[in-house]
Amino acid sequence: MMNNTILFVDDEENILKLLEKAFTKVGYAVKTARSGEKALEILQNEDIHVMFFDLNMTGMSGLELCRQVKQARPMDMVFALTGYASLFELSECREVGFDDYFKKPVDLKLLRRVAKDAFEKRARWKKG
Secondary structure, three states: OOOOEEEEEOOOHHHHHHHHHHHHOOOOEEEEEOOHHHHHHHHHHOOOOEEEEEOOOOOOOHHHHHHHHHHHOOOOEEEEEEOOOOHHHHHHHHHHOOOEEEEOOOOHHHHHHHHHHHHHHHHHHHHO
């Protein structure tokens, strides 16, 4: 896969390990961060365009992280992961720029398909 690196941000280490294993197994390069602040550091140095953020983290929330990422990199594909979601929270996800959201526990096959589609979409946009 050509530069198909994914960034996962979640404050739960076991979730990051599960996601990293599931995605590297099918050929993706994976970066992980346990905080929004660490994710922003990674994005300053890495060329990553597909990301999955937990919404509820200590420190910077996934909503604030998405807001900052989308302001700086509007063409990137950012997806929300959450253990619980209210209608208010979901509408806020759209407002800050999330491309979609997924409720935990999430089907890993579905997330892999979403990542594949996101990379294909970016490739189409790049050609355009």
